[in-house]
Amino acid sequence: MNSTSHNGYFELRAELLGNSRNRSLTGPELVRAGRLVYGRPAGLSLYGVPAPRMAGLGLRLLGRTTIECSVDAHVQSVADVLAFADFGVPVRGAGFVADLFCGSGNFGHHLGRRLRKPVYASELDPLVHAATRHNFDVLGITVDLRPVDYRDLLGRLPVSGEGDVYIVEPPWGPAFTADGLDLTRTAPPVPEILDDIRRSRLGMPCVVAIKTNDQIAGDSLARSFRGAHHLASVSPNPILPTGANMDFHLYLLGCPG
Numbered sequence: 233m234n235s236t237s238h239n240g241y242f243e244l245r246a247e248l249l250g251n252s253r254n255r256s257l258t259g260p261e262l263v264r265a266g267r268l269v270y271g272r273p274a275g276l277s278l279y280g281v282p283a284p285r286m287a288g289l290g291l292r293l294l295g296r297t298t299i300e301c302s303v304d305a306h307v308q309s310v311a312d313v314l315a316f317a318d319f320g321v322p323v324r325g326a327g328f329v330a331d332l333f334c335g336s337g338n339f340g341h342h343l344g345r346r347l348r349k350p351v352y353a354s355e356l357d358p359l360v361h362a363a364t365r366h367n368f369d370v371l372g373i374t375v376d377l378r379p380v381d382y383r384d385l386l387g388r389l390p391v392s393g394e395g396d397v398y399i400v401e402p403p404w405g406p407a408f409t410a411d412g413l414d415l416t417r418t419a420p421p422v423p424e425i426l427d428d429i430r431r432s433r434l435g436m437p438c439v440v441a442i443k444t445n446d447q448i449a450g451d452s453l454a455r456s457f458r459g460a461h462h463l464a465s466v467s468p469n470p471i472l473p474t475g476a477n478m479d480f481h482l483y484l485l486g487c488p489g
Contacts, residue, residue, distance in 0.1 A: 238473055240268045241268045244264070244268050244299070248265070248298055248299040253295045254294055254295070254296070254359055255294065256292045257293055257295060258287065259283075259286065259287030262276060262283040262284075262286050262287065262293060262298065263283050263284055265283065265299070266283040266284075269299070269471075269472070270303065270471060271471045275305070276303060278293070278336050278367075279304075279338060279367065279371050279373060280304060281371070289371075291366075291370060291371075292366050292367060293363065294359060297335055297336050297360060297363065297364075300404075301336040301338055302335075302336070302338055302443055302478070303338070304338065306468050306478055306480065307338060307339045307480075308342055309466050309480075310339075310343070310441060310466050310480045310482070311342050311346035311347065312346070313464050313466055313482065314343065314397070314441075314482065315346050315347060317463075319463050319464075319484070321394055321395055321439060321484060322393060322395040323395045323397060323439055324347050324348060324395070325347070325349070326392060326395060327349050327392040327395040327397070328349050328389065328390075328392060329343045329344045329350070329352070329396075329397045329398075330351075330353070330389055330397070330398045330399065331351060331352070331353040331399045332354055332382035332385060332386075332398060332399060332400055332401075332402075333355070333382060333399075333400070333401045333403070334353035334364065334375075334377065334399075334401075335355065335360060335364070336364055337353050337364045337367075337373070337377060339441070340353050340375060341375055343399070343441070349397070350376065351376065352375075352378070352388075353385075354379075354380050354381065354384065355377065355379065356380065356381050361377070361379045364377060382428070383428055386428055386432040389432065391436050393436065394439070395438075395439065396438045396439065397441060398429055398439070398441070398485075399440075400422060400425055400426070400429075400442045401442070402420060402421075402422065402425060403418065403419045404418055405418065405419045408445075409449055411447075411449045412445070412448050412475060413444050413445050413447065413448055413452070414452045415442075415444070415448070415452040415453055415456045416456065423455070426440065426456065426457070429485060430485065430486070437485060437486050438484075438485050439483070440457075440482070440483045440484075440485045441482050442481050444478070444479050444481065445476060445477060445478060445479065446467065446478070446479050447474055453481065457481075457483050457485075460483040460484060460485045461483060461484040461486075462481070463482040463484055464481075464482045465479060465481045465482070466479070466480040466481075466482075467480075
């Protein structure tokens with residue numbers, strides 16, 4: 233991707249997080265987003281459906297969801313790592329996946345399918361929830377999606393075992409800084425979310441998956457997961473300038489001492 237297309241990406245990002253954040257994109261707009269963000273139209277793919285086919289199936293993606301979502305190729309790689317690596321944690325089979333800030337719900341959908349676990353998801357924003365609920369219904373996806381705050385979802389989940397998987401993707405907002413992503417400034421801050429997960433677990437550890445970009449501000453990732461055990465990181469091939477590509481991290485989260 234050359235500097236001209238880099239400029240196109242940043243212009244697109246500003247538009248999709250600005251004037252078009254609450255608007256469902258058209259088919260040609262989704263194709264353009266795939267090309268500018270992932271290098272090819274089909275790089276924007278959710279639920280196994282690439283951008284050129286989304287409009288024809290009646291799928292709805294808001295502007296902000298289009299730029300913030302975790303696409304198929306990325307989350308399938310994370311699911312492969314969890315399914316096949318030997319972490320000494322029973323991540324396949326019994327237990328659940330909890331997608332706490334689900335957005336498109338694609339991350340939880342793929343982890344649930346690959347790990348053979350039921351998926352519970354929360355999305356508090358009514359516009360995002362409605363679009364994702366619509367997409368799940370169109371495609372017959374069986375994620376248990378609820379229009380509640382993530383803390384409400386935590387209070388309703390049946391603690392199973394250390395193979396339960398929590399996905400943490402809070403809105404970045406002011407956390408997206410010139411120095412990189414500051415996980416202590418997300419909304420809510422990642423350390424606060426992890427403390428809420430710990431309190432809900434009744435003494436049982438669990439796996440946490442988090443998406444970041446490829447430039448972390450200071451040591452905010454390490455500080456957020458202090459006391460947790462790093463299992464793996466997955467870094468898809470970079471396409472965009474440094475600071476705009478995605479990384480995924482897996483941790484075994486303990487409970488309060």
